[in-house]
Amino acid sequence: MVDYLLHLDRELFVYLNGFGNEGWDNFWAFITKQINWLPMFLLFAYLVFKHLGWRHAVLILICMAFLIAFTDQTTNLFKNGFQRLRPGNEPELAKLIRAVQTRKSFSFISGHASNSMASAMFLYLVLKPYVKYMGFIFIWPLVFAYSRIYLGLHYPGDILCGYIWGILTSLLFWQIYKFARNKYFSQGEQLDNPTNG
Numbered sequence: 001m002v003d004y005l006l007h008l009d010r011e012l013f014v015y016l017n018g019f020g021n022e023g024w025d026n027f028w029a030f031i032t033k034q035i036n037w038l039p040m041f042l043l044f045a046y047l048v049f050k051h052l053g054w055r056h057a058v059l060i061l062i063c064m065a066f067l068i069a070f071t072d073q074t075t076n077l078f079k080n081g082f083q084r085l086r087p088g089n090e091p092e093l094a095k096l097i098r099a100v101q102t103r104k105s106f107s108f109i110s111g112h113a114s115n116s117m118a119s120a121m122f123l124y125l126v127l128k129p130y131v132k133y134m135g136f137i138f139i140w141p142l143v144f145a146y147s148r149i150y151l152g153l154h155y156p157g158d159i160l161c162g163y164i165w166g167i168l169t170s171l172l173f174w175q176i177y178k179f180a181r182n183k184y185f186s187q188g189e190q191l192d193n194p195t196n197g
Contacts, residue, residue, distance in 0.1 A: 009157040013087055016149050016156065017097045024150070025100050032101075032112070032147035040140065044123050051130040059180060060126055064119065067173040071118045071166060075111045078165070084108035088152040099152030110154045113162025114169070116141035121170035126177075141166070 020028070030036055049057040086107040088099030120137045128134045141163065148154035 005157070009155045010087075010093070013149060013155045014093070014096050016146075017087070017152060020098050020100070020150050028147045028150040029100065031143060032151060032153075037140070037144070044127070044137075047127055047131055048123075051127065056181070056185060059184070060177065063173055063177045063180070064122060067118055067122055067169060068115055070173070071114050071169045072111060074169070075109055075114045075162070075165065078109045079106040079111075082106065082108045084155075084158070086153055087155060097152055101151045101153060103153060107154055108158045108161065109165055110145060110148055110158040110162035112148050113141065113145040113154070113159040114166040116144045117163045117166030118170040118173075119166075121167050122173060122177075125170070125174050 045057070045061070048060050052060065084107045086103055086105075087093055087097060088102045089104075120141050124134050124137055145154075145159045145162070148159065149156060
């Protein structure tokens, strides 16, 4: 069963990676760098400060910092535990795919997928009472993680499992955040009047 799933994962990777061409390589290389998403991070930081105030926003930013650190480090434990080679390092796939970038680290699970989904889910839970259409935030981890397939760095299974792990870690830190919010903030500070602006 595991071998069959791995086979399907490889086949799907080859199919999705096959959409790439040199004209799009620079675009996806730009998309895959976290620093290039800084304007989006600043926008959401602004929304948190705007709707919840600076003291509450600081708590959220601290929780997010620990969330990302925890998700990132546990993702590395998965990688070193499973030691799955990245697609671009697989000799069997060398003639079938376009490995635009290569890495020496292992593939399973995707850190880009887990970290982006953890951040997106946590921000969604924080801001959905205040910001209309917060669901659009999930476009970010979808596009961000696809860049890893395009560049030849991850299988779809790496990304799917990364998403699942990111959701689980975000829900854990959501509970931690709610505990800290209830302990250190008054009821009025906890829930300002939500707006859909």
